[in-house]
Amino acid sequence: MIATLVEGQALLETVVASLVAGVGVTLAFSIAIWGFGRFADLSRNERPAAAGAAAAAAGLALLGVTAAVVAGIVVMAHK
Amino acid sequence: MSADVILVIVVATALAFDFTNGFHDTANVVATSISTGAARPSVAIGAASLLNFLGAFISISVAATVANDVVNSEVITPTIVFAGLIGAIAWNLITWSFGLPSSSSHALIGGVVGSAVAAAGFNAVLADGLVGKVLIPAIIAPVLAFGVAGLSIGVVYRVVGKQRPGTVSRGFKYGQIVSGGLLALAHGTNDAQKTMGVITLALIANGSLAANADPPLWVIASSAAAIALGTYSGGWRIIKTTGTRIIKMDPAQGFSSQGAGAAVILASTHFGFPLSTTHVINGGVMGAGAAKRFSAVRWGVAGNIVFAWVLTLPAAALIGALAYGVSRIFGTGALGPVLVTLMSLSLIFAVFARRFQRGSPVPASSG
Numbered sequence: 001m002i003a004t005l006v007e008g009q010a011l012l013e014t015v016v017a018s019l020v021a022g023v024g025v026t027l028a029f030s031i032a033i034w035g036f037g038r039f040a041d042l043s044r045n046e047r048p049a050a051a052g053a054a055a056a057a058a059g060l061a062l063l064g065v066t067a068a069v070v071a072g073i074v075v076m077a078h079k
Numbered sequence: 080m081s082a083d084v085i086l087v088i089v090v091a092t093a094l095a096f097d098f099t100n101g102f103h104d105t106a107n108v109v110a111t112s113i114s115t116g117a118a119r120p121s122v123a124i125g126a127a128s129l130l131n132f133l134g135a136f137i138s139i140s141v142a143a144t145v146a147n148d149v150v151n152s153e154v155i156t157p158t159i160v161f162a163g164l165i166g167a168i169a170w171n172l173i174t175w176s177f178g179l180p181s182s183s184s185h186a187l188i189g190g191v192v193g194s195a196v197a198a199a200g201f202n203a204v205l206a207d208g209l210v211g212k213v214l215i216p217a218i219i220a221p222v223l224a225f226g227v228a229g230l231s232i233g234v235v236y237r238v239v240g241k242q243r244p245g246t247v248s249r250g251f252k253y254g255q256i257v258s259g260g261l262l263a264l265a266h267g268t269n270d271a272q273k274t275m276g277v278i279t280l281a282l283i284a285n286g287s288l289a290a291n292a293d294p295p296l297w298v299i300a301s302s303a304a305a306i307a308l309g310t311y312s313g314g315w316r317i318i319k320t321t322g323t324r325i326i327k328m329d330p331a332q333g334f335s336s337q338g339a340g341a342a343v344i345l346a347s348t349h350f351g352f353p354l355s356t357t358h359v360i361n362g363g364v365m366g367a368g369a370a371k372r373f374s375a376v377r378w379g380v381a382g383n384i385v386f387a388w389v390l391t392l393p394a395a396a397l398i399g400a401l402a403y404g405v406s407r408i409f410g411t412g413a414l415g416p417v418l419v420t421l422m423s424l425s426l427i428f429a430v431f432a433r434r435f436q437r438g439s440p441v442p443a444s445s446g
Contacts, residue, residue, distance in 0.1 A: 010350040011215075011216070011219065011350070013346075013350065014223075014343075014346045014347050014349075014350050015219075015223055017342070017346040017349070018223055018224075018227055018339075018342045018343040018346045018347075019223075019226075019227055019230070019342075021342035021345070021346065022227035022228070022230075022231055022338050022339040022341075022342035022343065023227060023230050023231050023234060025338050025342070026231035026232075026234055026235060026334065026335055026338050026339075027231075027234045027238065029250075029251075029254050029334065029338075030234060030235045030238035030239050031238060032250070033238075033239050033242065033246065033247055033250035033251070033254075034238050034239050034242060036246070036250065037239070037242040037243060037246045037247070037250075038242075040246070065257075069257065069261055072261065072265075072341070072342075072345050073137075073261075073264070075345065075349055077137055
């Protein structure tokens with residue numbers, strides 16, 4: 001009864017999309033902050049290779065966040 | 080002639096509602112950014128206004144739900160829509176005066192349902208649409224935002240828990256500029272559409288548009304402008320409640336609650352659920368607070384907010400029904416809506432005059 005009233009499939013997809021987008025973007029942004037923090041610490045300790053890896057991780061995570069934000073806007077624009 | 084006068088009053092009242100929606104609901108959008116210091120109040124509100132305006136142009140699926148899925152558009156007249164709007168505006172102003180972040184969406188839907196029932200009986204309400212597209216999402220949305228924000232803040236503390244607090248705080252403040260912007264955009268897509276839906280409903284009822292028609296461009300543009308102007312006017316009482324009274328928020332919690340809010344609103348807008356942005360954002364704030372420490376949430380304040388949420392639909396419906404009844408005392412022409420408008424404006428003016436006599440409603444720190 002409730003499933004037919006609320007279009008269960010659409011509601012389930014809303015829940016899944018919200019969880020993936022909300023937690024996923026926060027995770028990616030946290031990794032970016034962690035990466036930049038580690039980059040600063042490792043650079044001060046003169047460990048360039050590890051610092052570079054941390055910066056790369058941060059950059060990739062930021063790219064992920066940007067992609068998610070753009071995807072969100074594109075999804076809206078095509079509705 | 081009389082029908083056209085009523086239509087003009089309805090459109091003006093709908094835009095007035097949209098304005099109250101802007102300063103009432105959008106306070107929630109900027110509250111977390113302001114309270115964590117991620118953005119200066121004037122910058123946060125200016126940016127939110129612009130993004131609300133732009134967001135209103137992105138999608139019209141929620142507008143279609145309000146116009147077609149909650150009440151039977153065949154029995155709806157412009158006077159019913161007008162009375163519903165009066166119910167929504169009145170409830171928005173009442174909750175605003177208590178600083179309670181209640182749902183403008185539910186006030187609008189409640190007002191229209193109440194006036195429709197007063198005019199045409201319970202047959203005017205599409206029960207399946209009301210339950211399936213409004214009531215059940217209303218319960219699920221804040222719980223979902225609570226869960227998403229709670230999980231998110233757990234992830235944040237696990238990933239950056241051992242980093243320097245200054246770096247983490249600065250990073251999330253930058254992040255809040257983006258998450259707050261996305262939230263404002265999502266808010267515009269969701270909330271401005273409700274006014275578009277109501278104006279479209281009135282145009283259909285007046286015979287100016289075909290049934291199931293999409294909102295015309297002028298409806299979209301004027302709704303976008305009204306909500307943006309309302310946003311720019313600010314809603315400091317509600318900013319204070321959401322930003323500081325539910326939890327004492329750090330930038331990571333602000334980012335998590337805004338991210339969760341934006342994700343839930345964008346996803347639900349995509350699937351056409353007209354949920355309350357207020358419920359979602361406040362659910363997210365409570366989730367981000369409770370996940371850090373359950374007692375960090377001031378549950379008394381949260382309880383008052385939830386109580387206002389529960390009351391919103393029936394209270395707005397009652398006022399909407401009353402407004403319709405008073406309008407109909409003066410017949411089916413334009414006189415009733417004109418008199419109700421004048422009475423409402425007088426009441427609003429009297430309330431604001433009393434408030435300003437007691438002192439400015441805007442806190443000195445709002446700046």
